[in-house]
Amino acid sequence: MEPLEITERIKERFPDEVLDIIEFREQLSVAIKKERIVEICRWLHDEPDLRFDYLKDICGVDYLGKKPARFEVVYTLYSMRHQHMLRLKAAVGEDEAYIDSVVPVWIGANWHERECYDMYGIRFNGHPDLSRVLMPEDWEGHPLRKDYPEGGPERQWPGFQEVLDKAKKFKEFSWQG
């Protein structure tokens, strides 16, 4: 299906949800509201002539001071059967940094959502195991936020002292004959 036809279909089915449609270099992005994200995804997945059965990627973007809603969760979808692509962008505000999880639709969303939570602090409601994936479990802050310093926080990660102590202990170890 042609990209514009796809957006027409989405607009027809969810007239109140679609905020904006952007085309850049022949790639279409549809900006939507976050409330009915699972319903929209389920519909895109199941509709026979759309059939977006393949979730390529989920990632967050931080538009600090650039857009009214600070975060955006970006879904890159693809259809194996019809070979068309679509990008969904759901705006997520900083005060209510949560969105519904799409794991029931694509099971592969699991770790992408965990990473998004890890890096941006966006909570995914209904996610089976929302925990940090790349950073240590007791890490403070969300590194990919724009207000997070590139060189890391000033203070030390508490786990690091533990590692240092352990290393010191091993250094002192010597064979007793």
Place this chain on the structure above:
Amino acid sequence: MAGVEKPLQTKELTVSMGPQHPSTHGVLRLVLELDGETVVKCTPHVGYLHRGVEKLAEGMTYLQALPLSDRLDYISSMSNNVGYCLAVERLFGIEAPDRAKFIRTIVCEMTRISSHIIWVATHALDLGAMTVFLYSFREREWLLDLFEMLCGARLTVSYPRIGGVRNDVSQEFIDSLYKFTEEFPKRIEEYETLIDKNRIWLGRTKGIGVISAEEAINWGLSGPVLRGSGVDYDIRKRFPYDAYDKVDFDVPLGKNGDVYDRYRCRMEELRQSVRIIRQCIERLPRGPVMTPDAPKFTLPPKERVLADMESLIHHFVLITKGPMAAPEGEIYVATEVPKGELGFYIVSDGTGKPYRMRVRAPSFVHVSLLPRLCEGGLVADVVANIGTIDIVLGECDR
């Protein structure tokens, strides 16, 4: 004699496998809950190699961020570079000249071969076949020598550039590579005679880690892991980039979606890669290897900088001010790297630096599949399952 007072009891055992473990192919840690020999629960822990590539890229110009892509999947750095360059080229709306496209296709396929033979080497070693390891490292050495001849680096090459490649290929390189393509199919047979009909190999790979086509799509798998289940999805065919639409090759597919089929897929891909390289060498067009727009993005060659004024100015401006500002917009470009689909999602805010660079790494998705493959199986098959998804943790953790 007193009878047994307490009846025999069993309880589940929790084993931490990794992060330092020879079969985890990097620093992957699995926490396995075992009931005897059966895996009840498997929890992967990743992030030990997290270097914050995405965060670092936000503070760099498009040119500076190129070497970061080498360090994602360090075994196939060439195809990562190509993936990154294609994404940036698409963002800027430029295209590499024909000769550069063919050279890129050649180096991508060389990388595919070197990555797949490392995979077959380590995978066979994990499952108890050691000789393949020694054989395939012989060929890998040849390929790395070729890379060295081409660009001076063996592992983190940074050879492709935005808008082309860094330097032209030499006749010596082409001759040596052609000899490699003549020799290599025989070597593939050598590997196969060692393991293909080996009963231990068959016993440990057939029917292990089975995943159906529908499930594989739903999980978002890509590359040989997806094609092993019989899904005909290859980005080189679906969204041809570089010279892939000008060469003839087949996409090998599996049937059962088990460890053995994925192994067969990769072995066939080796043959197809050789085929692609030969066609590219035979059809290699003449011409420049950099687009005429290149001075806006890429440093001019050093000898030109020392000799002519124009290049010196370009060099100076690029170093001090950074490349030309990118148009505002966002782009997702995927390429078929040896591990699967590597996607770069770049958001540009109209400056010379990416506002957001997301790396969709195939290994990250594939590691998340491990619990699905391992749970309910035997603990010995965990090793086979880690091997079959062909992960590189540098790419998974970014």
